[in-house]
Amino acid sequence: MLIKLDRYFFLLIFLSMISYAQNVSYGFIETIDFKSNFIAPRQIYIFKPTNAEPTSVTKVIFMHDGQHLFDASHTWNNQSWEVDETAKHLASDGADDFIVIGIDNSELRWNEYFPQDADNQNQFKDLYANDYLKFLIKELKPFIQKRFTEVTSNSDFYMIGSSMGGLISLYGQIKYPNEFNGFAGLSTHWLGVTGENKDYDQAWSMIELYLSQNITSLANKKVYLDRGTETLDKHYELYQKQVDQLINDYGEANYKSLTFEGHKHEESSWASRLSIPIKFLIDS
Numbered sequence: 001m002l003i004k005l006d007r008y009f010f011l012l013i014f015l016s017m018i019s020y021a022q023n024v025s026y027g028f029i030e031t032i033d034f035k036s037n038f039i040a041p042r043q044i045y046i047f048k049p050t051n052a053e054p055t056s057v058t059k060v061i062f063m064h065d066g067q068h069l070f071d072a073s074h075t076w077n078n079q080s081w082e083v084d085e086t087a088k089h090l091a092s093d094g095a096d097d098f099i100v101i102g103i104d105n106s107e108l109r110w111n112e113y114f115p116q117d118a119d120n121q122n123q124f125k126d127l128y129a130n131d132y133l134k135f136l137i138k139e140l141k142p143f144i145q146k147r148f149t150e151v152t153s154n155s156d157f158y159m160i161g162s163s164m165g166g167l168i169s170l171y172g173q174i175k176y177p178n179e180f181n182g183f184a185g186l187s188t189h190w191l192g193v194t195g196e197n198k199d200y201d202q203a204w205s206m207i208e209l210y211l212s213q214n215i216t217s218l219a220n221k222k223v224y225l226d227r228g229t230e231t232l233d234k235h236y237e238l239y240q241k242q243v244d245q246l247i248n249d250y251g252e253a254n255y256k257s258l259t260f261e262g263h264k265h266e267e268s269s270w271a272s273r274l275s276i277p278i279k280f281l282i283d284s
Contacts, residue, residue, distance in 0.1 A: 022071035024084035026050060029070060036139055038131040039112065044140070045069065045102035046147075049087045057150040059098035059282045061158045062136060064113070064165035066102030068267050079267035086274045098282050099151075101144060103136075105165075110194060113164035114203075115171035118210035123202065124193075133172050137179050158222070158281045162186040162270050163232075166225070167207070174210075174217040182222025182254075184277035186270050187232070187263075190239035204239060212246055223247060223255045224277040228263025256280055 022029060022045060030046045045066050048057070063069055063083070072080040083100055090096065106112065108128060116129040145151050157180050159169040166185025173183045192203025225243065227236040237259075244257050258276070263269035 022069070022074065024070050026084045026088040029084075034140065034143075036135045038135040038139065039128065040106055040108070042066075042104040042106060044104070045100075046144075047083060047087070047100040047102065049091050049096040049098070057097055057099050057148065057155070059156050059158065060144060060151055061098055061100045061160055061278065061281070062140075063100055063102050064105065064159070064161040064168060065109075066104040069100070069102045072267075075267070077266065080271065081267055081274055082271040083274065086271070086278065089275055090278060095279060095282060098278075099144075099148070101140065103140070110164060113161075113168040114192065115167055115174075115207060115210055117175065118171075118206040120206075123206070129168060129171060130175075132168065133175060136172065137176055141179070156181040156282070159183040160186070160274075160277060160281075162267075163189040163265065167192070170211070173221060173223070174214045177217040177221065180221070182224070182281050184224035184226075184281060186226055186273070186277065187228060187236065187265050188225060188240070189232075190236055190243070208242065208246075211243065215246060218247060218250065218254075221254065222281050223250065224258075224280050225256070226258040226260060226273070226277070228260050228265065228269055230262060230264045232265035233263065 022031070024047065027047055027049045032044045032046065033041060034044045035041045043066065047070065068075050068079070069081045069083045072078050087096070111126050112128045112132040114124065114127055114129055116127040119127060141157065145153070159172055159180055160183065161169040162185070166188030169183040169185050170188065173180050190204060190207065191200040192207055193200060225240060227233045227240050240257065247255055260269070260273055263273070
């Protein structure tokens with residue numbers, strides 16, 4: 001299938017790699033320059049809701065593309081996920097027993113986010129998703145558990161990402177089923193690759209086969225997927241329906257797949273519905 005994507009999308013990918021210190025209107029945020037043995041150093045953002053008590057944090061959410069999570073004043077398109085505002089809204093409903101760990105992407109965003117084991121024929125070069133996940137599991141997760149005494153081995157860990165961030169969240173859940181309790185992929189980029197006039201069937205076939213062969217890794221995990229209907233998201237309908245068919249036997253309790261009419265492939269759309277996947281993941 002040939003799909004011509006707007007040049008705007010590729011500008012978005014490039015500009016979303018720029019890192020800044022971020023401010024929040026609610027809660028507390030700490031920025032850390034994290035050095036890794038697996039990937040290039042990057043900034044990490046630790047966000048805690050204002051009302052979270054040290055003994056009450058039982059949920060930890062890793063979120064990819066950290067540059068765009070909190071402060072729209074520093075983003076290239078003046079949009080962010082507004083994680084702090086979502087946390088404020090959830091706290092009003094009593095859901096404040098979680099922290100968010102934002103992880104910046106890098107200039108190798110696609111290389112780190114494409115499901116590496118899905119490419120078992122080595123069609124793509126320089127894939128680093130396995131190293132990125134080792135960083136999350138072997139370095140960042142232990143760091144958070146040590147940094148916050150309220151986060152223990154019994155705490156629940158989740159991932160949330162959009163576009164390629166949705167793919168790495170799915171891949172991480174499958175590859176490390178015992179490390180994460182679930183994930184959410186917003187506007188997951190089922191096309192797999194980027195570039196004008198590319199044939200996306202090859203990448204999609206890899207992803208679909210990998211998912212079908214490893215579907216049991218999602219058993220008893222919370223899985224949330226959604227899409228909009230405008231801009232890049234309008235291309236996802238067929239693919240998400242195929243994914244729905246693969247995992248619909250998990251039922252409403254563990255799997256949720258939603259469509260948001262009029263939503264675009266951008267942070268303002270994801271911000272407007274972020275409370276839905278967070279609440280789905282952290283509710284017992």
